[in-house]
Amino acid sequence: MSKNQFSEQELREKLAKLEKLSKKILESNGYTKEANKILLLQELIKEQLRNESTHYTTSKAR
Amino acid sequence: MKVLIIQLARLGDNYQVWPVVKSFKRNNPDVELHYLCRSSFRGAITGLDEVDRLWELSSADHVDHVLNCSDEKLTDKMERQIQDLKTEKYDQVVNLTFSPLSSYLTEAISNEDTKVLGYTRHEDGYLDIPDDASALFFGQLGVGKFNRIHITRLFSAVMGVDLLEEDWQVPGSILAKGALRFPNLPENYLAIHIGGSTNNKLLSAKQWSAILDSVHKHNKDLSFVLLGSQKERDLASAITIQNPERLLNLAGDTEVDDLFHIIKHSRLLIAPDSSLVHISSLLNKQCINLSFASVNFWETGPLAQNSYVLWNKSPLHFDTDSAMSAINSILSNEPVQVRHAKVKENSSLEAYELIGYDDRDFEWNLIKAIYLGHEFPILDDLDVYQAFKQLAELTDMAIRDLEMVRSGQFQNMNLEIISNVEKLVETLEKLVPQVRPIIWWFNTEKIRVGPWSDQKVFDRNFDIYTQLRTLLAIYVGTSFTHSQIVEQK
Numbered sequence: 441m442s443k444n445q446f447s448e449q450e451l452r453e454k455l456a457k458l459e460k461l462s463k464k465i466l467e468s469n470g471y472t473k474e475a476n477k478i479l480l481l482q483e484l485i486k487e488q489l490r491n492e493s494t495h496y497t498t499s500k501a502r
Numbered sequence: 503m504k505v506l507i508i509q510l511a512r513l514g515d516n517y518q519v520w521p522v523v524k525s526f527k528r529n530n531p532d533v534e535l536h537y538l539c540r541s542s543f544r545g546a547i548t549g550l551d552e553v554d555r556l557w558e559l560s561s562a563d564h565v566d567h568v569l570n571c572s573d574e575k576l577t578d579k580m581e582r583q584i585q586d587l588k589t590e591k592y593d594q595v596v597n598l599t600f601s602p603l604s605s606y607l608t609e610a611i612s613n614e615d616t617k618v619l620g621y622t623r624h625e626d627g628y629l630d631i632p633d634d635a636s637a638l639f640f641g642q643l644g645v646g647k648f649n650r651i652h653i654t655r656l657f658s659a660v661m662g663v664d665l666l667e668e669d670w671q672v673p674g675s676i677l678a679k680g681a682l683r684f685p686n687l688p689e690n691y692l693a694i695h696i697g698g699s700t701n702n703k704l705l706s707a708k709q710w711s712a713i714l715d716s717v718h719k720h721n722k723d724l725s726f727v728l729l730g731s732q733k734e735r736d737l738a739s740a741i742t743i744q745n746p747e748r749l750l751n752l753a754g755d756t757e758v759d760d761l762f763h764i765i766k767h768s769r770l771l772i773a774p775d776s777s778l779v780h781i782s783s784l785l786n787k788q789c790i791n792l793s794f795a796s797v798n799f800w801e802t803g804p805l806a807q808n809s810y811v812l813w814n815k816s817p818l819h820f821d822t823d824s825a826m827s828a829i830n831s832i833l834s835n836e837p838v839q840v841r842h843a844k845v846k847e848n849s850s851l852e853a854y855e856l857i858g859y860d861d862r863d864f865e866w867n868l869i870k871a872i873y874l875g876h877e878f879p880i881l882d883d884l885d886v887y888q889a890f891k892q893l894a895e896l897t898d899m900a901i902r903d904l905e906m907v908r909s910g911q912f913q914n915m916n917l918e919i920i921s922n923v924e925k926l927v928e929t930l931e932k933l934v935p936q937v938r939p940i941i942w943w944f945n946t947e948k949i950r951v952g953p954w955s956d957q958k959v960f961d962r963n964f965d966i967y968t969q970l971r972t973l974l975a976i977y978v979g980t981s982f983t984h985s986q987i988v989e990q991k
Contacts, residue, residue, distance in 0.1 A: 451569075474577065
């Protein structure tokens with residue numbers, strides 16, 4: 441799917457909202473099922489913004 | 503037993519999974535095999551008879567839902583998809599996608615008893631890389647890195663299966679579809695893919711015209727069938743050769759399945775880094791891959807016998823003369839005089855042999871030594887030796903600190919020193935490319951540390967530093983501290 445199907449502005453706004461929401465959940469309840477779903481959706485939106493760079497991944501070390 | 507394979511990457515990645523799926527089913531005929539892919543690429547799985555059930559993830563529908571629903575219903579649609587999959591109670595989930603999205607999804611649909619391979623998430627949300635093959639992927643694969651293991655082989659390593667020649671097969675039903683739709687192809691033709699998923703893989707009409715005209719001059723009886731999507735119609739129309747009757751433009755006229763028939767009956771395929779290269783591998787049809795630096799051809803190049811890779815930095819830097827010379831030599835079965843990579847005759851870890859290149863393969867040999875137990879490459883560069891020495895000194899500092907924590911001289915792990923050591927390691931990584939495989943291995947292993955007890959986290963970190971020091975000892979010898987550690991062990 442091309443990112444052009446949705447406006448970039450719309451996607452960025454939604455991404456910011458999701459990021460705020462996931463941060464709130466993680467801070468208050470930790471990594472819950474709800475946090476998992478929000479983070480999943482967050483990644484779905486991010487993919488649209490970077491044209492599905494499927495090999496991208498990051499994680500922090502402990 | 504019920505197994506789900508997740509492949510949420512592109513069309514070509516789905517084709518590259520085919521041999522692995524066939525091998526897995528060959529080895530596990532009684533397994534009920536499910537497969538999850540993006541809706542847009544479901545066509546790539548229709549020919550895989552080994553798949554008992556195909557699931558789809560529609561990115562468009564999910565994004566549409568997220569953008570248009572109320573905040574309360576944000577996760578509803580995804581929740582339904584997760585529940586549908588979770589209800590299947592898979593014994594095993596194999597995520598072959600290597601993306602953050604797929605890791606969250608894998609975790610969400612796995613039950614407590616599910617065996618997971620490929621990226622998933624720990625209970626605290628951190629990335630979980632449960633198997634070594636996926637760790638190799640995380641640490642060493644991608645553009646600008648040094649891995650030379652083909653991705654199909656790596657997929658098979660994640661799934662724990664061996665690949666046989668018979669695993670590269672295309673069902674007759676797919677070939678028949680194309681034969682019905684395109685019964686009147688030229689007698690003797692080259693299949694030419696002018697398209698690609700991104701612009702940095704596309705040659706211009708002028709470049710294609712020059713190549714095809716040159717080939718035409720040397721091979722008057724050859725025709726050219728141009729393949730591409732609707733959006734490449736204009737590009738295809740602008741390609742000209744001296745005898746236009748030899749040019750059949752099918753850009754925008756084919757469905758994915760048609761390509762199997764068209765490529766199978768061609769003399770060979772010429773294609774950029776695209777899914778058609780992988781179709782040629784499945785058909786064992788000779789391919790000339792015009793590859794660019796936007797991909798690592800070692801990982802995604804053609805695997806059919808006698809296939810070639812002609813590498814250029816980008817379409818802008820494309821050496822048309824060399825490509826013309828190589829293609830004409832290949833068509834007349836003469837040795838190729840310009841630099842190229844060729845598929846090796848015998849299956850081996852590296853699919854290609856490099857011809858005409860000054861092959862600086864120290865980093866690749868280092869990867870083989872670290873991950874596969876091969877011999878460490880000979881080091882003949884003083885700067886690299888110095889970098890390894892500095893890395894060893896930093897590792898010794900970290901180990902000394904960790905030992906003091908272990909012996910009770912520090913109350914807590916001295917995070918400041920460890921963190922400073924890691925910053926310096928990062929600097930070395932940037933300055934000296936040759937040491938990167940070791941540092942990437944180290945970073946990956948640290949990421950693999952789970953949300954365990956403090957003691958277990960400590961012990962694993964200690965082990966990782968010790969393993970790093972053992973690797974470095976090959977080049978710079980052991981330190982006093984390190985000898986002590988070995989003795990203690």
